[in-house]
Amino acid sequence: MNSSASPLVFPCDFPIKAFGSGDDFVELVIELIGQHAPGLDTRGVRVQDSRNGRYRAVTVVVHAQSRPQLDAIYSSLSAHERVVMAL
Incomplete structure (x- = not known):
């Protein structure tokens, strides 16, 4: 298996979590x-505040079509100044 191979089978539902504030x-x-x-589809969006509310x-959950699509999503989230972390 090469390093660019993904264990995911597309299309698939894939949860993406972002942490930040505001x-x-x-x-x-x-x-x-x-x-x-x-x-x-934003109906299933889940939000949880940290203990201190900061x-x-x-x-x-994204219905992902490809690995490059997920990579682009993570790049956009990670590049934004208000996103502390994306998983």
């Missing part, structure tokens, strides 16, 4: 992911 952080994450996932964890 009153509009959920909308920001949805916007960033939606740029790479047309028709994104950060939010936003989980969005």
